[in-house]
Amino acid sequence: MNLNWTAILPEIFITLTALGVLGIDLFYTRYQKDKTLNAIVTLSGMGIAFLLLPFLSAKTQIFTSLFVLDPLAIFFKMVFLISGSMTALISINYLKMEGFDLGEYYGVLLFSILGMMVMASANDFILIYLGLELMTVSFYVLSGFFKTDLRSNEAALKYLILGGFASALFLYGISLLYGVTGSTEISYIAGYLTEQTRTGADSVAGVTSAVLSHPLLSLSLIMLLAGLCFKVAAVPFHMWTPDVYEGAPTSVTAFMSVGPKAAGFVVMLRVLLVALGALEKQWMVILAVISILTMTLGNIVAIAQQNVKRMLAYSSIAHAGYILLGIVASARVLTAGSASVVFYILSYAFMNLGAFTVLLALRKEDKQTGLMVPAMDLEDFSGLSKRDPLTAFLMLIFMFSLTGIPPTAGFVGKFYLFMSAVDANLVWLAVIGVINSAISAYYYLRILVYIYMKEPKVVQSVDNSSSLWVALYVMALATLLIGILPNLLFNVARASVVSLF
Amino acid sequence: MSQKNERILSYLLKSIKYPGKQQITSCLSRRDTSVKKYASFKHEEKDLTAFLIFSTLAILGALLTVTARNPIYSVLFLAMTFLQISGLYALLQAEFIAIVQIAVYAGAIMVLFLFVVMFLDVKEIATEKNFHPIAPVCLILALVLLGEFLVFIFYKPSREGGLSETVTAVGQIYGTAENIGRTLFSQYLLPFEVASILLLMAIVGAVVLAKR
Known part of the structure; x- marks a missing residue:
């Protein structure tokens, strides 16, 4: 060997x-x-x-x-x-x-x-x-x-x-797919199914091969999707x-x-675009529905949350929906769609980690015991700008980025995602994505309202350990840099997906 | 040895190297019945009888596991189901999996179950007959699922080129411990190593969560 x-x-x-x-x-x-x-x-x-x-x-x-x-x-x-x-x-x-x-x-x-x-x-x-x-x-x-x-x-x-x-x-799902194709190797399955498509097209025009239309294949696709959607927290597996x-x-x-x-998502890219690329008509519809549900439910339920950690959890569900939208688009525009997915995942990594880091750094005094405990509620953020303007500003960057306001990574990422949907002739999907971004602005900016426009209600303190602040600065800088100079990273993202096909 | 037998032997040897692939199917024509008889499972009458006994007992054991009131009985019926299933594996020439099934499920996991049942000192479960209000919905969903699976099992493609051609006929040595070991340490070496790290991780995690 x-x-x-x-x-x-x-x-x-x-x-x-x-x-x-x-x-x-x-x-x-x-x-x-x-x-x-x-x-x-x-x-x-x-x-x-x-x-x-x-x-x-x-x-x-x-x-x-x-x-x-x-x-x-x-x-x-x-x-x-x-x-x-x-x-x-x-x-x-x-x-x-x-x-x-x-x-x-x-x-x-x-x-x-x-x-x-x-x-x-x-x-x-x-x-x-x-x-x-x-x-x-x-x-x-x-x-x-x-x-x-x-x-x-x-x-x-x-x-x-x-x-x-x-x-x-x-x-x-894997075992059923193995039963249908006779292998567990992604490139082999891709080759086998593509071959089936070709033979099906040769014999009778417009009729797909018996393997491709076999219900077992659809069942395995659905099971694989269910498992992956659970891992990325997409509705209804959220x-x-x-x-x-x-x-x-x-x-x-x-x-x-x-x-x-x-x-x-990287497994989804490989499994859907490469291994099951021949089935794109089937999974496109399923994923489009899941994407819309995920975005909408994540954003609407996030509005009702008073606990910031829970709110960010729902916001991460919504972001999974945006990324799924990119995968749906890449069924039609392979490179542009998957490049926007890859790009968005990196931007999302920085901004979401940053938002959680601010939440982790912020502590409040417990009224009964007098100890400093982690701040979780929206109220705990009120008046943060007066006590700690720098932390407040960093939270502003991350919230702007999660909403998708320029010049941040989130804006560029969403721009590429929605553009790829438009390129793929899925304008309605892009419109739903934009509407959802507008809904999400409400609860992201509400935190900023508490931070900048309200008086402090509790005694707050911010973790000032150097390691945490190194990470915070890196993430804030990356969020801004990706937003200001997106072309550099987008070219890398594009180059990384070209090799897939 | 006749020429045909030599050919079959060479295919079987190939199958040792790449058991996951369709080495044999692509070579063995479906119409070549003599070859098929040699290479595929022996679904003769004797095997059919064994299959019926094993599967009936397995289903019976599963039903009794769910319905038994005494948890110890329930666990023992589960052990019975596991043993029957290992018999089914043996019928499919998967000797290694059959033995692993007995060692791991009927052995280790059953002991664990029995230990937990004894540890919690569960006596008989209260025999109330009132079902959860959502039970009918569950029943309907289960029936729909059963129907779906039946459709998949009995689905016949309308024309040639269906699944039946892709089902791989495997040789008698396919499921032996030797063959599995050879594959595990050559083609699937990396998954094997990752699995070992996974187990290490599980041990570390259990210790972290359990120690004071």
Whole structure:
């Protein structure tokens, strides 16, 4: 077997770092006061893996083409590593304050990133499934990390039960697809189904081949979609999202709203556009309906929320809807559509992580005990601009970006998404997207109203640890830079998807 | 050895290397009945009888699992279902999976279930007959699902080129431990390693959540 080991070097590195982080706790725990060392090792491991990525030769297939390293995989691995390192940075002080400063946190975080990286590179459904499970099992643990917090326990249990159900559906879909096509390899399935399309077109004009119209294939498509839609939290598979996002530790919620979503979408791109590209007429309709439902429900329910964490959870559902809109569009305009999806995922990663980081940094005084507890409610944000203008301004950037107001990343991202929908002759879908953005402005800007136009109601304080602020500055700068100079990143996004087809 | 047998043997050897692919199907014509007889499962009368016994007992066990009032009985009936299903696997030449089914499900998981039942000290479950108001809806949905699956099972494509051609006929050595091990450590090496990391992760997670 001819093995090009370098292609999988970042994954090997992340695995070794994760084992090292677990090893520090085992051998070194007596000599350290806190878990900063674990965080430093985690960050440097991710940094080295990140720096390795651009030097690897893209378009490599190893392990009998199970594992593929193309520009798309490299791009998404960078997204995972960036958001993962941001999460590690914002977690350091947060875990200490909440009293759960355990070294395993970073190990589990690294394993979840490893799962996502495997998903991004997988060219085989078995590998996709294993990566998916590695990622989700890590998140079961992470969401229940605050062991004494009942809400955190509830989040972990809810995520475990519903996530297991979704994984089973996904696996059932894989097995049916294997039954129909005789393989689990994505490129083989793509070739097989395309061949079937061709033979069908040759024999009788306009009649699709018997395989393509077979109900088993549709059933497997629906099951695969159900499993993936659960992971990206799309309606009607979104029920778990608000409760899990609210109960999980805020640093985990921040990562959960970005990492698994991005991983779900990269698998969706590969499965729908490559493996099941021949079935695009079928999945386009399903995804268009899911996209509209997801956007609308996410935005409308978010309006009613008083808890900011819950509101951001619904907003992340709505954003999944926008991204799905891009996938629907890429059924017709392949490159432009999927490039806009890839672009939006990176912009969304920065702005959403940033919004959650501000929420995580803000603390208020509990009236009964006098202790500083995490601020969660809209009221807790009132008058923040007078107490801490800088934090207030950063929140302004992230909220503007989530709404889609120039000159931020969110505006450009939405612009590309809706433009690709227009290019694909789906003007009505783009119109629904724009209407939804208008609805979302209400609840994003409402936070800013509280921050800038109301008097403080509670005693607030902002976490001023340097690690958290490094992450905040990076995310705010990235949000602005992508918004001001979008062409640079869009070209990278376009180049990354061209290799898919 | 006749020429035909040699050909079959070479195909079977190919199937060892790439059992996931359709190496055999593409070569074995459906009309070549003698080849098919050799390579596909032996659905003879003896097997049919065994299949009927296993599947009937499996369904019976599943029904009794749900209806038994004593949780210990329920768990034991579940064990019975698992054993029958492993018999079905053995009929399909999947010896390895049959053994794993007994070791993992009937062995490890059943012990876990029994342990939990004893740990919680569950006696008989209260025998109230009032159903949840949503029960009829569930019943209708279950029937719809059953109908769908029946449609898929009995669906026959209207013309040639349907699924029946793509169903892979596998050889008798397909499901042996040797064959699975060979595949696992050659073609599917990477998924195997990822699975090992997944298990490590699960252990670490369980310890993190359980320790004080």
